[in-house]
Amino acid sequence: MKDFFKQVAATFVGLLIFSIISSIFIFIGLIGMSLSGSQSNTIKNNSVLVLNLSGSMNERVEDDFQAKITGQMTGQIGLDNLISGIRKAKNNDNIKGIYMEFGAFTADSYASMQAARNxxxxxKKSGKWIVAYGDIYTQSNxxxxxxxxxxxxxxxxxxDWRGISAQRLFLKDLLAKFGVKMQVAKVGAYKSATEQFTGDKMSEADREQTTAYIGSIWKNILKEVSKARNLSTGKLNEYADSLITFAAxxxxxxMKLIDGTLYTDQIKNEIKKRLELKDSEDINQVSLADMADEPDDEAYSGDDQIAIYYAYGDIVDGAAGGFFSRKQNIDAQTVCKDLEKLKDDEKVKAVVFRINSGGGSAYASEQIWHYIVELRKAKPVVVSMGGMAASGGYYVSAPANWIIAEPTTITGSIGIFGMFPDVSGLLKEKLGVKFDEVGTNANSGFGTLSRPFNAEEIAYLERYIDRGYKLFRHRVAEGRGMTDQQVEKIAQGHVFSGEDALKIKLVDQLGGLDAAVKKAASLAKTKSIYTKSYPEPVNWLDQLLGEVRNESYLDDKLRAEFGTYYEAFSILKTINKQSAIQARLPYMLKIN
Known part of the structure; x- marks a missing residue:
């Protein structure tokens, strides 16, 4: 017994010591963060803003306290921080130019790249210069x-210059090897999300719409590169057809695609020439992090607030992980509460809803739609679309006063579906599981794992899906000032580029976030404004006490190995946890 108490006491002391040591490290980290944050970031004269473009660029990157403490930074760049830093550099007389060095850099969409490029x-309108350097340029880079x-x-x-392709991954035959089939009820000839699990190639409708929207994106890329490099779009297409990726x-x-070849150490001399520095002099380099605390001469400053609410990721009903989750979601429960607070906040005169989502739960989308309708009754709402605002992403956008999209935004996809796995083949044929059943009513066994849906049950599901589709279509009609019949002509799950969506009145204007803020101020009839971003950052204490990451080390390794293909497979492990009725784009949309 004495040994037992000794072991318990030793364990307790060990845990106490561990807690004390951990607290000391956290305290030291906080002091370091505080000191670094309090240091002056005054920009020296004759400086250059250096953009080390590697890692990934997303809509917004959260300030991860845990990553700062451990030193395990994510390698992510926030589009909002990038644009803000560039704008500040434009108006800072001490910064003479921008040097962009490209590494393994990716963005969530061409629309994000387009926003950064704009x-x-x-x-450049300030008369300052930009120099780019890379060992390898991907096409988007x-x-x-x-x-x-x-x-x-x-x-x-x-x-890498070869044009754009969009790839679909089909899993029907793979699932069949395990005795699994997907049972689908959907509305919309173009609603192709389910085809990944039920077909083995693209349907003609999906091929038609995909060809149209990637063609629109490519046309925008050609137009802007053509203007910048003084090359015809015909010549650029000729280069793409010749697969110049392997050229010397x-x-x-x-080909006039570059202005010179240099090794990494030689590029410094080019920058020094532009700064009129001697060989022995050092270049004053400024990073995006340095720009964060610098004043923004173009920032709005006034008495009335324009709130910018960021919503990006899958639309879900209930959080799919805590703050440290690697996968960003639009949790309807949280978003609705936030929107209600913005509605009741008298300081907020208008809201810009920044959406970047391919959709998700139809139920969650309807809840957000309702709160945006209520918000609009109190103050103007302007939607700013990022890379995607399709299906559920468009559902929540429809009731806004005004919708602005980038030309390369992917939007539309007005349609819904329900998808239910039939695992009876796996259980019965592969694993040898036997079932028997009794019930009180005709459909009391609905949803059982022992068999697929019968014809009557499928008919019930299809009526349910059809009712949801008609509601979605009507929501769009209400928001866009159309009839249901007019919406039907452009619905059926049809996906469009932002440029094409403008022609059919799904969006009102082409542009970025700045255009949305200006429109919101105009609708609010106020000029003395300032902007504030929401949701507000989670403070370090809440991060520390928050939930742990909900993905494993294995998830990270598989994602790194398979890239975008991983998302197509990962959906299988959570399919039973998702809302039964979905309003989303194809599960995996890979655009090269």
Whole structure:
């Protein structure tokens, strides 16, 4: 017994010591963060803003306290921070130019790249220069780099320029090997999300719409690169058809895609020449982090607030993980509460709802739709669409006073579906599980794992789905000032680019977040404004006490190995936890 108490006491003391040591490390980390945050970031004269473009760019990157403490930073760039930093650099007389160095850099969409490129275009209006350098330019990176005054490439580098393709992954035959089939009820000839699990190739309707919207995106890319590099769109298409990805660097120079070839150490001399520095002098470099605390001369400053509410990721009903979850979601329960607070906040005169989502739960989308309707009764609501605002993403956008999209935004997809796995083949044929059943009523066994739905049950589901589709269609008609019949002509799950959506009145204007803020101020009839972003950052204490990450180390490794293909498989492990009725784009949309 004495040994038992000794062991208990030892365990208690060990835990106490561990807690004390952990607290000390956290305290030291907090002091370091505090000191670094309090240091002056005054920009020296003759500086250059250095954009090290590697990792991934998302709508908004949360300030991760845990990552700062442990030193395990995510390698993510927030589009909002990037645009803000570029705008501040434009108006700072001490910054003479921007140097962009491209690494393995990706963005969630071409629309995000387009927004960043537009900010760089605006920077050049100040008369300042931009220089780009890369060892290898991916196609989307070259699109962004093309805005530069000069583009340099490593002598052994490459430019990936081959046009855009959209790939679908089909899992029907894979599931069949395990005795699993997907039972589907859907509305919309173009609603192709379910085809991934029920077909083995793209339907003609999906092929038609996909060809149209990737064609629209490519046309925008060609137009802007053509203007920047003084090359015809025909010549750029010729290069793409020739697969110049494998050309020699000197050939890119002849094609006028670059302005020179340099090794990494040689690019410094090019920057020094522009800054009129001697070889012995150092370059004053400024990072995006340095720009964070600098004043923004173009920032709105006034008495009336325009709230910018960021909503990006899958639309779900209930959080799918805590703050440290790697997968960002639009949790309807949280969003609705936030929107209600904005409605009741007298300081807020208008709301810009920044949406980047391919949809998700139809039920959750309806809840957010309701709260935006209520918000609009109190103050103007302007939607700013990012890379995607489709299906459920469009559902929640429809009631806004005004909708603004990037030309390369993917939107529309007005349609819903229900998808239910039939695992009876796996259980009975593969695993040898036997079932028997008794029931009190005709449909008391509905949803059982022992058999697929019968014809009568499928008919009930289809009527339910059809009712949900008609509600979605009517919501759009109400919001856009159309009849249900007019919406039907552009619905059926049809996906459009932002540019094409403007032609059919699904959006009101092409542009970015700044255009949305200006429109919101105009609708609110106020000029003395300031902007504030929501949801507000989670403070360090709430992060520390919050829920742990809900994904495993294995998830991270598989995602790193399979890239975007991983998302298609990961949906299988959570399919029973999702809302039965979905308003979303295809589960996996890979655009190269």
């Amino acid at each position: 900010a760089l275009e605006d920077f 070259y699109y962004l780099a093309s805005v530069a005054d000069k583009i340099y490439l490593n002598p052994q580098g490459q430019i 660097a000197e050939d890119y120079l002849k």
